[in-house]
Amino acid sequence: IERESLDQIADCQSLEALDKIRVASLGKKGQLTGILKGMGKLSPEERPKMGALANEVRERIEGALADKKEKLERDKLNQQLDKEWIDISLDKKQARRGHIHPLSQTKEELEDLFVQMGFIVYEGPEIESVANNFDALNAPMSHPSRDKTDTFYIDDTTLLRTQTSPVQIRAMKELGAPLRMVCSGRVFRPDDVDDTHSPMFHQLEGLVVDEKVSMANLIHTLDVFIHEMFGQDMQTRYRPHYFPFTEPSTEVDVTCHACHGAGCKACHGTGWSMELLGAGMVHPNVLRNCGIDPEKYSGFAFGMGIDRIAMVKYGISDIRLLFDNDERFLNQF
Ligand code: PHE
Numbered sequence: 001i002e003r004e005s006l007d008q009i010a011d012c013q014s015l016e017a018l019d020k021i022r023v024a025s026l027g028k029k030g031q032l033t034g035i036l037k038g039m040g041k042l043s044p045e046e047r048p049k050m051g052a053l054a055n056e057v058r059e060r061i062e063g064a065l066a067d068k069k070e071k072l073e074r075d076k077l078n079q080q081l082d083k084e085w086i087d088i089s090l091d092k093k094q095a096r097r098g099h100i101h102p103l104s105q106t107k108e109e110l111e112d113l114f115v116q117m118g119f120i121v122y123e124g125p126e127i128e129s130v131a132n133n134f135d136a137l138n139a140p141m142s143h144p145s146r147d148k149t150d151t152f153y154i155d156d157t158t159l160l161r162t163q164t165s166p167v168q169i170r171a172m173k174e175l176g177a178p179l180r181m182v183c184s185g186r187v188f189r190p191d192d193v194d195d196t197h198s199p200m201f202h203q204l205e206g207l208v209v210d211e212k213v214s215m216a217n218l219i220h221t222l223d224v225f226i227h228e229m230f231g232q233d234m235q236t237r238y239r240p241h242y243f244p245f246t247e248p249s250t251e252v253d254v255t256c257h258a259c260h261g262a263g264c265k266a267c268h269g270t271g272w273s274m275e276l277l278g279a280g281m282v283h284p285n286v287l288r289n290c291g292i293d294p295e296k297y298s299g300f301a302f303g304m305g306i307d308r309i310a311m312v313k314y315g316i317s318d319i320r321l322l323f324d325n326d327e328r329f330l331n332q333f
Contacts, residue, residue, distance in 0.1 A: 001031050002057045009064045015072050022065050032058055102333040103202060103322055106310040107184050110204050113228050114182040117221065119206065122181040124167035126188070130157050132166035136289040137245040152188050152199075160188035164205035165245060168282075168301055171207060172290035177297045178210040184306060195318040202306035207282070209292060209299035215248070215281060218300035222279060226254055230313065235261060237272060246280025246301055257312045266317075273312050277304040 005025040012018045025031050036054050039047055100108070111121055130153075134146055144150060145162060152160040167183040175181075184204040191197040208217070219238065226234055234255050241251040254276060256267035263269040279302035284294035307319050314333070316322065321329050 001025065001035070002060060005031075005061045006064050009061075009068050012068060012072075015069065015076070018065065018068055018072060025061055026058060026065075032061070099330075099333070101322075101330065102310055102314060102316075103306060105333065106313060107202065107204065107306050110229070110304075110306065110309065111182060111184065113225060114206060117180075117224070119180045119182045119208075122167060122171045122183045124161075124164070124170050124183055124185070126161055126186055127154065127158060128161040128166050130159055132169045133159055133161050133163070136169045136286065137165055138283050138285045138289070139244040143244060149190060152190060162189050163187050164203040164303060165301070167205055168207045168245075168286070169290055172209065172287070172292055177292045177299075179299075180208045180210075182206045193320065195320070196308070196311075198307070198319050198323060200323075201319070203303050204306050204309075205301070205303045207299060207301045209282065209287070209297050211297060213281075213298045213300055215300070218279060218281065218302070221300075222252060222277065222302060226252075229309070230254060230257065233260065241278065241280075243278060243280055245283050245286045247283045249278070249280035251275050252277035252279060252302075254312070257315060276308055276312065277302055279303070 005021065008021045009018065012021060023030060027033065032054060036051070039050055039054075042050055115121065133151075134143070139146060151162050154160070164183055164185060164187060167185075171179060171181050171183070182204060184202065186200055187203050188200050191199050193199065206221075208221070223236055226236055237253040238250045239253065241249045243249040252275075253272040255261040256264060256271055256273045258264050258266040259271065261271040263271045267273055279300065282299035282301050287294040287297060287299065307322055310316065310322065311319065
């Protein structure tokens, strides 16, 4: 019985089968139990010997059963672990870190510079009223920028702002004088797309209103700004210009970044980079429209294309690169 049971236990492959072997050998109706039951028929001398022997056999079988049971349970667990194993190394792909877009970098740099000079950062909406975008800014009804071909109108009274200048109006109306603020954001014009034009681009606007503010303050402020932004060796050139909301008005050029003024392909031999800035002394009508007394206060304002500043600063030849989100381009910044 012992050998037979031990052989069966050794061959056994499952916990269920092992249990059947246990019942067959040690169970109530099992072989060994049968022998123990039949011991009554033995002689008194034989009985203890036989009993001891049967107990030894039972212990050995029980031992073998327990060992086998443990082994089968371990195998079963290992099989399950094998099946449910998760390769945590598979998903180890490094999450790629993004970074700040070159336009946002430029915008933040500009704002920081002006904040250091005592300006506050103000904000205005992209959907603007005709009143703020044109009327209060002293734009004559006949001004070409009001044309349907130059402005995205939403209806007769609302439009997508064509410039950040309407934020001047909002700031003066809300905060009054004295005032020093910059504001930046998206502006919209139905321009055809080329390497320097896009129907959506970015401007940074600045406004200073105080007593005795002069053109000299304007030029000094912009010179300091341009030197900080592009380097001390940059030269500036102030050309007379016209804007409805400033008088006098000027357009500001800076030395070509590529040739430092010598004249090259990038600046078409002029030595000056493309127009970056419009500026001027705030028109008295604009101050009046915002409830500020032009006898007591004067001011200057300026507006610049952030996209163009970024292009000059980083030597980018095509504005579209700033909006394409091509990683091969963006990863360079
Ligand atoms: N708003 C003008 C433009 O978009 C720029 C400007 C701002 C000019 C402030 C003068 C003063 O061209």
